[in-house]
Amino acid sequence: METLLNDFSPGLFVVSTILLLALIGLMVKFAWKPILNSLEERESGIEEALAAAENARKEMQNLTADNERLAKEARTEREAMMKEARAISDKIIAEAKEDAKEVTTKLIETAQASIQQEKQAALAELKKNVAELSIGIAESVIKKELSNKADQLSLVEGILKEVELN
Template identity: 45%
Template sequence: MGLLTPDLGYFFWIFVAFVVVFLVLKKFAWKPIIKSLNEREQTIAGAIASAEKVKAEMAQLQSENESLLAKAREERSQLLKEARETKDKIVNEAKEQAKTEASKIIADAQQAINAQKMAALTEVKNEVGKMVIEVSEKVLRQQLSGEAKQEAYINGLVDSVKLN
């Protein structure tokens, strides 16, 4: 039981040693230890603040990235819409131009047909006029003495004109 209850002398020398060590530590080691602990605390606080700041910046960058992506998607859809509109416009213009040119070609063809028709009619009229003149000339050249002879001659000429 001697170990459990120390003598007063041991207690006194232990107390003196403790006080001496405490005073030596207080005089030489306490301030540097406290100073290093304060510096360490400030370093940790600075690191935490820096980490919070970086976290906030990352959140801000992420939101900016998301807004940039949304804007880029919107611009892309706008460009695609404009491209579709331009394509439709070009296609419609090409269709209109094709219709216009087709109408022009049809009108030119009809005009050419009418011109050929008029030329053919003029030619037919000229031929008929020539035939009438020839028939009249033949009738006038031949002097016919009777009405029956003239009718027979005219009928013969008419038959010969029909054959040609």
């Protein structure tokens, strides 16, 4: 430390101090304002960026809410469409069953009518055959003119055995 005090020069100190003060003065006059301006610009840029980030966050929240709303509406619409499709499907199936019942009923009625006609035709044929048989028996009985009842019965039984029913 003693060497510092021995080497100390008051003139050099004053000149160094004046130069330092002049440098500080020049810095204040020419450099201080641009430095403060750049700091203020940076601060305002950061604030703007934060505001933009906040706006973007709010917009993302709005978009998310809109997406959720649209998805919910789409689900609701899909469910309504599915319900309508099921209703149409059920209606078509019911109509098909109804048509099938009607066709089946008509076929059954037609078959029953046909059976009834066949039955009537068979009965008419049977009556005709019985009538012809009766006439044939009567002719045979009359031709033979049997006086004995036992002979008549045996003749009728013999004729019945000979006749074949269709």
